[in-house]
Amino acid sequence: MIPAAESAFAQRSSSPAALGRNLAALGQHEPIVFDEFMNAPLVLRHRDVSAALRDTATFSTRFYGMGPMSAAMIALDGPAHHGLRRVHNRFFSAAASAKYAQAVVPIARRTFAPLAAKTEVELVEESIARYPMEVFLTLLGIPDELGDQGLAWVRAIITWLGSPMDESVAAAGQQAYAQLSAYTSTLVQQERRDRGDNMLGEIIRAFEAEDAYSVESVTTAVVSLLLGGFETTIQMMSATVSSLLFNPDALARVQADGSLAEAAIDEAFRWANPTAGLYRLVMRDVELAGTALAAGSMVYLCIAAAHFDEQVYPDAGTFRLDRRGTHLGFGLGPHYCVGAPLARIEVAAALTALLDACPGLRLDPDAQPRFHYGARGFVQHGTEALPVLT
Ligand code: HEM
Numbered sequence: 606m607i608p609a610a611e612s613a614f615a616q617r618s619s620s621p622a623a624l625g626r627n628l629a630a631l632g633q634h635e636p637i638v639f640d641e642f643m644n645a646p647l648v649l650r651h652r653d654v655s656a657a658l659r660d661t662a663t664f665s666t667r668f669y670g671m672g673p674m675s676a677a678m679i680a681l682d683g684p685a686h687h688g689l690r691r692v693h694n695r696f697f698s699a700a701a702s703a704k705y706a707q708a709v710v711p712i713a714r715r716t717f718a719p720l721a722a723k724t725e726v727e728l729v730e731e732s733i734a735r736y737p738m739e740v741f742l743t744l745l746g747i748p749d750e751l752g753d754q755g756l757a758w759v760r761a762i763i764t765w766l767g768s769p770m771d772e773s774v775a776a777a778g779q780q781a782y783a784q785l786s787a788y789t790s791t792l793v794q795q796e797r798r799d800r801g802d803n804m805l806g807e808i809i810r811a812f813e814a815e816d817a818y819s820v821e822s823v824t825t826a827v828v829s830l831l832l833g834g835f836e837t838t839i840q841m842m843s844a845t846v847s848s849l850l851f852n853p854d855a856l857a858r859v860q861a862d863g864s865l866a867e868a869a870i871d872e873a874f875r876w877a878n879p880t881a882g883l884y885r886l887v888m889r890d891v892e893l894a895g896t897a898l899a900a901g902s903m904v905y906l907c908i909a910a911a912h913f914d915e916q917v918y919p920d921a922g923t924f925r926l927d928r929r930g931t932h933l934g935f936g937l938g939p940h941y942c943v944g945a946p947l948a949r950i951e952v953a954a955a956l957t958a959l960l961d962a963c964p965g966l967r968l969d970p971d972a973q974p975r976f977h978y979g980a981r982g983f984v985q986h987g988t989e990a991l992p993v994l995t
Pocket residue numbers: 666678679680690829830831833834835837838839841879880883884934935936937939940941942943944945947948949984985
């Protein structure tokens with residue numbers, strides 16, 4: 606019998622590290638507890654979370670395919686996943702990523718430079734949330750005429766995927782998915798006729814090189830990238846900034862030495878946990894951490910708790926710039942985030958641009974930041990509001 610615990614997920618908190626700290630404390634007594642809000646047993650210790658992430662035959666990602674994403678890479682296992690992953694690795698190669706980096710830096714500057722003229726701002730919605738879509742539109746060569754429509758489609762779909770049982774958001778989400786797919790499919794066909802030197806061209810070339818090109822396969826991949834790389838990047842960026850604001854000594858070090866940005870991003874991934882955890886579908890009766898799990902049930906591999914496991918991260922509550930990035934925030938094993946190189950480029954460019962624009966960046970003492978990890982279906986969550994003085 607798995608013990609039950611009061612959910613730490615349903616509550617808002619005023620520190621980005623609260624969730625991980627509280628869940629790891631629970632993990633010191635029980636390796637697995639049932640969480641009513643997440644509606645699944647939470648696996649709390651680093652060793653068990655890592656083992657389950659690696660064993661995709663037993664702990665499967667197939668459930669992601671129950672919505673509109675049945676052909677998406679994240680929902681596939683074994684050889685089908687492996688083949689598609691090989692295609693993706695081509696357009697996220699080091700050479701391709703270096704090209705994307707050149708395009709991303711000016712977008713970051715454009716997005717964050719206007720903050721220099723403000724004195725107070727809520728960073729997440731007013732600034733960070735617009736950035737990843739801008740990056741995708743530019744990298745994919747999507748015309749300006751799309752305006753805010755792309756953002757609206759992606760948000761409607763993500764809202765639906767996050768709450769698949771909520772009929773009030775399903776119709777809008779399904780319609781947005783159909784519209785985004787139709788728009789992307791036209792774009793793919795145009796790009797194939799009239800090739801440009803952008804990321805969409807790289808994607809098409811990669812599918813062709815692996816003999817896997819079809820309009821549908823490229824469209825599904827592009828839509829998956831838009832869905833997989835949007836809220837995630839917003840939350841990773843928000844987690845990085847909030848971690849530094851809560852740890853002013855680290856912020857001062859990063860401001861004085863820009864080469865510490867990467868270390869700050871990695872430690873923020875651990876400390877503030879934008880990837881709170883990952884669901885898995887249990888494929889066979891199995892024992893994990895001495896607990897019996899039944900075939901067909903779901904588990905939540907709680908990365909936030911694993912990130913505060915003292916066995917792996919001594920002095921886990923302390924934000925440190927010298928831990929050398931061993932976090933699980935991009936996942937682990939076969940489904941390790943394929944977009945990680947682009948994500949790192951995006952967040953590092955954004956952090957540099959933000960700190961350049963706002964050398965006096967600090968929390969607004971008259972307004973509360975808000976953190977909330979309760980969006981059930983999402984991979985990424987955390988910072989709801991980050992009011993700052995610039
Ligand atoms: C910026 C922050 C990002 C974070 C924190 C993040 C996190 C993750 C995580 C945790 C997984 C594993 C999911 C699982 O095992 O269930 C994953 C997979 C994936 N991510 Fe990311 N991601 C980010 C950015 C991106 C970007 C920018 C893209 C696309 C351009 C992307 C595309 C994907 C795809 C396609 C997968 C599935 C990989 C596979 O199944 O082999 N992600 N991501």
